[in-house]
Each structure stands twice: as C-alpha cells, then as structure tokens.
Amino acid sequence: MARIIAGVGTSHTPAIGASVDNGKSGEPYWAPLFQGYEPAKAWMARTRPDVVIMVYNDHVNAFDFKIIPTFALGCADEFPIADEGWGPRPVPPVKGYPELAAHLVQSLVLDEFDMTIVNEMQVDHGLTVPLTLLCGTPAAWPCRVIPLAVNVIQYPAPTGHRCYMLGKAIRKAIESWDEDLKVVIFGTGGMSHQIQGPRAGLVNTPFDIAFLDGLSRDPQRLAGIPPLEYLREAGAEAIELVMWLIMRGALGERVEEVHRFYHVPASSTAVGNIILESR
C-alpha cells in the first residue's frame, strides 16, 4: 500500500529560485537562508520519497484569468517549466505520475472534493522553488511529482478548514493505492508577506511562529482561522498558508516535528520551513 510518511511546509518565494539560478546563493543576503535549509535537504536525501504531492499555487503563469480552478490536479506525465517573464528557470522538467493522479482524482471527487483535472500544464516558481530548496540542483528531480494547484490569488481562497479536510481525503486516497510507495506531501507558500499597496513588506513573526507551533500541536485551531485574519495579521499574500493545511490534513492525527527553520527576509517574504513525520 502507498503511504504518506511525512509533510514539508516551505515558502516558495521566486527570488530564492532566482538567487540559485544566478549563482548568488552564497552571497551574504542569501547564505543564511540556504544554510537553514541544509537539514531539510539532508532529510529529503535520506527519506528518498517515490512521489511528492506538491500543493502550491500558480501565479498567473499556467492559468490566466479565463479559468480559475480552486483545486486543480496535474495528471500529465511531464510538466514543462513556465516562462514567467524572464525565461524559464534552468531546472529539469517535472515528471508526473498520471496513474496515481488519475486515482487521486477519482477518489477525491467521490469524497466530494471536485477537482479540476489538468492534463497539460506548465509549472512556475510555486512548484519549482520548493524542489530546489529540498533537492538542490540535480540533473533530474529525484522523484515523481503530482502538482496540486490551489487558487489563492482571487479572493476567496478555499478556507483553511476546507483545505484541512481535503488533506484528509488525500491521505485516504493514497492509502487505497495498491503499490508500495513512499509519498511526501508539500504545503508551500507564505509565510507572512504582502507584495501590494502601501502596506507591502508586512511581516508578522509572532503569527508565523504560532502557525508553525499549531501545525504540530493544534492543527484544528489553525483550520479555524478565518480568511480575514490571514489578510489583516499576516499580509494579503499570507493567505497562501492555507495550502500548508492540506499538507497537515494528509498526515493523520499524530505527527512528530523533526525540523523547523524560520528566516526574514527573502525579498518581501518571511520564510518558514517545517518537516512533520506521520506517527
């Protein structure tokens, strides 16, 4: 049987990817961040998942405004890297797992989560930056990736509670797949940040730390945070954090926090990283 063995929460700030792509990751501005990700990278190399479910959002790259799916599951066997306006990131293409993705869609829809099925899709920094942070710069990504894109750009994003419940349904779906697979699920985006208007640059470290604490100790409380609280307390773009609740929901009741890192800033963003193993 396939199993979700762990979850990774991480920011996906585009400037992090750009710093690697432009050979700047050793500079004083970036070095502390990459140092902070070293344990997570080592964990990833040790854990060697067969499949990663990457919960992320597209930033007006794969989807423009013609169609805005709330939850979209990538069912292709390969996902090309998007040109976001300065050329595609020089990273390997992302290999999917269409058979397992098809199973996920079927199971999730019957569990009343109406996924949008996406058979062709380019992926942007929301998906590739977490891979870079956890896997470095290999010639090919070490595992297959199933993208799960969430609308967090046009208000309202799905609620935290909805996301948490979707995570639980994903766990159930994975456990009904009859193949020995180690699956790791990523929740990406955040943490506190705002990149629009006179309030841009907002960071709320106490909010972020409480969010990280809640992931291991009280996810039910986090699932109850209303959208307005994310916007007001942690910045207009911090609503991305609901995607971490899909990850948390997919881990079952008991988890052990095996790693945490927090750093300000990466561009306009407070960066967080947590690894939770299912127990």
Add this chain to the structure above:
Amino acid sequence: MTDGKRKEKEEAYEDIPGTWVFDAQRARAGYHLNEFLYSLMKAENRKAFLGDEAEYTSRFRMTEDQRQAVLRRDWNRLLELGGVSYALAKLAFTDGKSYQFMASRMTGMTEKEYVEMMLKGGRSPDGWRSKSERPGKA
C-alpha cells in the same frame, strides 16, 4: 439600487489599510487589464509593447483609466482598478525591474529604503491592521 448597479455592502477586508484585496468584483473590473499584463509573458509582446505602448495597450479592451495608469506605471492605481500584483509584476519585469522595485514604488519608498526595512524584519502590523488606526493616511 440607485444607478442600476447593485452595491455590495462593504466587505470587512476593505478596512485593512494600504491594501486592495483582489476579490471577485475587482477581478471582474480588472479582467482585460490583467489579460494585457498576462500577454507580457511572451518576449515578442514585451518588445511590441515597449516599441509603442499606446498602440499595444489599445489592442486590449481595458478602460481608459486603466490604460493611463499602465502608461504612468501608477502601481497603486492599477491595484485599485483591478490589477493583481502577480500580473503587475510582469509589467515591472518588462521594464527590467524586480518585484521588490514594484513593491517599493507602491509604498512610496525608494527600493533601497524598502530593502533595508525588510532586512530589519519587515513592516510591523502594528498600526496597519485597520483604517481606524491611520486617520488621514494610506
């Protein structure tokens, strides 16, 4: 129902200062503006736009207000008129500028001041939670 348009009651998030939440009404009003911005993902469109901004923008069904705000790079006005920051960033990239540059312009700081604020831990939410905390200000 005064002018034939339904007026929604004000949403609670409109009380957050210095922020235009990209909600369904703003997305509706900004649709053609955002489609224009999306077109700048292609190198040939970036070139055409920079070659003749007035002509290129006239190909899109945005309002004259939106068009003028594009030509002026009036970032906050573009947010107010339904532009979304991730799409606006493509205009900044077309100008050879970064996200951080665009964000700094929105705050009225220089890019250097903005970067320094971030290095010091960012903008505190204190004083920025409600418009009632900022009478007469952004």
